[in-house]
Amino acid sequence: MKRIGILTGGGDCPGLNAVIRAAVRTLIRDHHIEVVGIQLGFEGLLTRSIVPLTLETIRGILPKGGTLLRTTNRGNPFEYPQRDGSCVDRSAEVVQNIHELEIDGIIAIGGDGTLRIAQRLSDLGIPMVTVPKTIDNDLAATDYTFGFQTAVAVATDAVDRLHTTAESHDRVMILEVMGRHAGWIALYSGIAGGADIILVPEIPYRPRAIVDLIEERQGEGSNFDIIVVAEGAKRFGGEETYLDKATRRLGGVAYQVAADIQNHIDMEIRVTVLGHIQRGGSPIAFDRILASRYGVEAAQLVARKEFGQMVALRGDRIISVPIADAVSSPKYVDPNGDVVREARSLGISFGDGL
Numbered sequence: 001m002k003r004i005g006i007l008t009g010g011g012d013c014p015g016l017n018a019v020i021r022a023a024v025r026t027l028i029r030d031h032h033i034e035v036v037g038i039q040l041g042f043e044g045l046l047t048r049s050i051v052p053l054t055l056e057t058i059r060g061i062l063p064k065g066g067t068l069l070r071t072t073n074r075g076n077p078f079e080y081p082q083r084d085g086s087c088v089d090r091s092a093e094v095v096q097n098i099h100e101l102e103i104d105g106i107i108a109i110g111g112d113g114t115l116r117i118a119q120r121l122s123d124l125g126i127p128m129v130t131v132p133k134t135i136d137n138d139l140a141a142t143d144y145t146f147g148f149q150t151a152v153a154v155a156t157d158a159v160d161r162l163h164t165t166a167e168s169h170d171r172v173m174i175l176e177v178m179g180r181h182a183g184w185i186a187l188y189s190g191i192a193g194g195a196d197i198i199l200v201p202e203i204p205y206r207p208r209a210i211v212d213l214i215e216e217r218q219g220e221g222s223n224f225d226i227i228v229v230a231e232g233a234k235r236f237g238g239e240e241t242y243l244d245k246a247t248r249r250l251g252g253v254a255y256q257v258a259a260d261i262q263n264h265i266d267m268e269i270r271v272t273v274l275g276h277i278q279r280g281g282s283p284i285a286f287d288r289i290l291a292s293r294y295g296v297e298a299a300q301l302v303a304r305k306e307f308g309q310m311v312a313l314r315g316d317r318i319i320s321v322p323i324a325d326a327v328s329s330p331k332y333v334d335p336n337g338d339v340v341r342e343a344r345s346l347g348i349s350f351g352d353g354l
Contacts, residue, residue, distance in 0.1 A: 001031070001033050001104045001105060001302060001303065001305070002033065002034060002102070002104055003033070003034045003035070003036060003101075003102055003103055003104055004027055004033055004034070004035050004036070004103070004104060004105050004106070004107065004302055005035075005036050005037070005038045005050065005098075005101075005103040005105070005106045005107070006020055006023060006024070006035060006036070006037055006038065006053065006069065006106070006107045006109070007037070007038035007039075007041050007042065007044060007045075007069060007106065007107075007108055007109065008020070008041060008067040008069050008070075008071045008109045008110060008133070009041035009042060009071055009072070009075075009108060009109070009110035009111075009113070009114035009117070010041070010071060010073055010110040010111045010113055010114045010133070010134075011071070011073060011111070011134075011135075011279060012065070012066050012067050012071050012279055012280075013133055013134070013135045013146070013147030013150075013151070013279050014065045014146075014147050014150040014151075014279070014280075014281060014282060014283030014284070014287055015133070015146035015147050015150065015283040015287040015288065015290070015291035016066065016067040016068075016071075016109060016133065016147075016291070017058075017061040017062065017064050017065075017066070017067060017068055018061075018062050018146070018283060018287070018288050018291035018292050018295065019109050019131050019133075019146070019291045019292070019294055019295040019298070020037070020053070020058060020061065020067070020068055020069065020109070020295065021058045021061050021062055021292070021295065022291070022292040022293070022294070022295025022296045022299070023035070023107055023295040023296070023298050023299045024053045024054075024055070024058050024295075024299075025055065025058070026295065026296050026299035026300065027299045027302065027303070028054070028055060029055075030299070030303070031299070031303045033302070033303070034052075035052075035053040035054075036050045036051065036052055036053060036101075036103065037050060037051045037052075037053045037068065037069045038050055038069065038106070039051065039069050039070055040069075040070050040071065040072045040075065041071050041072050041075055041110070041114070042075050042076065042077050042094065042114075042117055043072055043074070043075030044069075045077070045094045045097050045098060046075070046077060046080075046090060046093055046094060046097065048097055048101065050101060051069075062288060062292075063282045063283070063288070064282065065279075065280050065281045065282055065283065066280070071110075073113075076113070076117055077089070077090045077091045077093070077094045077117070077121075078090075078091050078117065078120055091120070091121070091124065094121065094126075095121070095124055095125070095126060098126055104127065105126075105127035105128070105129065105302050105305075105307060106118075106121075106126065106127065106128050106129070107129050107130070107131065107298045107299070107302065108128060108129075108130045108131070109130070109131040109133050110130070110131075110133050111132070111133055111134035111136075111139075111145075112134065112138070112139065112327055112330070114130070114133075115130050115132070115139075115310065115323055115326055115327045116327050118130045118323055119308075119323045119324055119327060122307065122308045122323060127302075127305070127307040128307055128308060128323065129298050129301045129302055129306075129307060129309055129310075129311070130298075130309070130310040130311075130323050130326070131294045131295070131298050131310070131311055132145045132146075132294075132310060132311070132312065132326065133145055133146060133147060134147065134148070135147040135148050135150075135151035135178060135185065135278060135279060136148070136178065136179055136180065136181075136182045136184060136185065137182065137184045137185075137331065138181065138182035138184065138330050138331050138332065139326060139327075139330065139331055140329040140330060140331035141310065141312050141321045141325060141326035141329070142310075142312035142313050142314070142321075142326075143312075143313045143314060143315070144290060144313050146283070146287045146290045146291040146294060147279075147283070147287055147291075148184065148185070148287075149284055149286045149287050149290075150281070150282075150283045150284045150286075150287045151177075151178065151185050151278040151279070152184075152185055152188045152189050152192065153284050154274070154277060154278050154281070155175070155177045155185055155186075155188075155189035155193075155228070155274060155278060156188075156189045156192040156193045158175055158177075158189075158193075158272065158274055158277075159175060159189055159190070159192070159193025159194070159195060159226060159228060160193055162175055162226060162272060163193065163194065163226060166224040166225070166226060166270075167223075167224045169224075169268065170223040170224055170267065170268070171224055171267060171268045171269065171270055172214065172224070172225045172227065172258075172261075172265070172267050172268070172269045172270070173224070173225070173226050173227070173269075173270050173272065174227045174229060174254045174257055174258055174269065174270070174271045174272070175195075175226070175227070175228050175229070175254070175272050175274060176229050176230075176231055176251075176252075176253060176254035176271070176272070176273045176274060176275075177189060177228060177229070177230060177231065177274050177278065178230070178231055178274070178275075178278050178279075179200065179201065179230030179231055179232055179233075180201070180231060180232040180250055181201050181232055181330070181332065182200075182201065182202070182230075182232075182330065182331065182332050182333060183198075183199075183200025183201050183202055183203075183230040183232070183233070183332075183333045184333060185230065185278070186198055186199065186200050186228050186229060186230035186233075187200055187333055187339060187340070187343070189228060190228035190343070190348065191339075191343050191346070191348065193226070193228070194226070195226045195227065195228045195348060196213065196217065196225045196226050196227065196347075196348065196349065197210060197213060197225065197226070197227040197228070197348065197349045197350070197351055198227075198228050198229075198343065198348055198349075198350055198351075199227065199228070199229040199230065199233040199253075199257065199350065199351050200230050200232075200233055200333050200350065201230055201232035201233055201234065201240075201332075201333075202332050202333045202334075202335055203333075203335050203340075203350045203351070203352050204233075204234055204235060204236040204237070204238070204352065205233060205234075205235055205236065205257075205350070205351030205352060206235070206236050206351060206352060206353055207235065207257075207260035207261055207264075207351075208264075208353070209349065209351050209352060209353035210227070210257070210260070210261050210349070210351050211261050211264040211265055212353070213225075213349045214261070214265050214267070215265070218267075223267075224267075225267075227254075227257065229253055229254050229257055230253075231250045231251060231253055232250055232253075233253050233257075234253070235256075235260070236352070240253070241253040241256050251273070254271045254272075254273060255271055258271050290313065293313075293318050294311045294313075294318065296318075297311045297318045297320065298311050301320055306320065308322060308323055308324075309321065309322060309323065310322070310323050310326040312326070335350075
């Protein structure tokens with residue numbers, strides 16, 4: 001192996017730079033392999049946008065959020081969007097450019113979408129190693145994805161801050177966090193922050209159940225309530241809430257919950273949407289360490305020519321699994337699982353009346 005490319009795809013999250021740094025240091029220092037960065041994910045393989053990654057260029061990036069290489073949610077070469085709204089397959093161009101750029105293998109860092117593209121390129125003969133990245137923590141092949149714990153810490157801090165103002169003003173405070181199909185951020189931050197109600201995509205809520213709990217707490221002398229809701233949560237028998245249905249951009253469910261209950265309780269309701277604050281900023285120590293370990297193992301897989309693999313965390317060990325297996329089974333919150341059951345024992349409601 002003489003030249004390896006690294007790219008980051010999908011949404012950004014804390015820890016991406018830590019992976020890049022670890023992979024580059026390992027490839028250069030241990031294996032004397034040249035490394036180039038591919039800008040804007042797979043888009044950079046169509047535009048040939050590559051930059052050298054050296055020990056100098058990665059210096060100081062460990063604690064920084066975002067990604068040195070920039071990223072995008074668009075640019076799938078197998079379904080590349082056109083101006084007229086149609087899509088074309090440009091994967092052959094990607095394969096040709098990889099060969100002409102003399103890139104011997106690629107480390108792709110990303111979530112489910114990035115991993116699926118990487119798998120398809122692997123099927124076309126491109127040597128690929130992948131690193132799982134998603135703040136949603138929704139890949140079953142690994143115990144944790146980097147970025148998740150930082151997002152939970154940010155959301156928990158928001159719950160803590162809303163707690164004090166809710167108690168001061170006798171209000172119902174609703175915090176909307178990220179989580180399209182998996183409610184892990186809402187679940188973990190809700191428990192950590194002492195929320196009264198947690199709404200996740202996996203457990204449809206009933207507005208009457210939320211009202212009943214608020215009234216029950218009022219009867220016990222509590223004059224405020226904290227509700228943490230994942231952006232993909234939905235009413236029983238209903239559907240997800242979209243800011244833009246055409247692009248299926250989620251958002252606004254917290255306002256929907258507020259509308260569902262406002263005429264049934266005699267309390268002020270305030271909504272906070274945390275949004276991309278969860279993605280930004282410096283990664284916490286857990287994610288820096290996990291991302292660094294992932295980067296080292298990805299580089300070692302490349303050096304051993306063990307392609308078609310994704311690095312993963314199992315217990316305290318970093319292992320590798322086939323990319324195809326990694327994307328075959330998402331990891332959702334189990335409505336009957338230990339964490340949900342323990343949360344209910346703490347008195348937390350999931351809005352389902354149970």
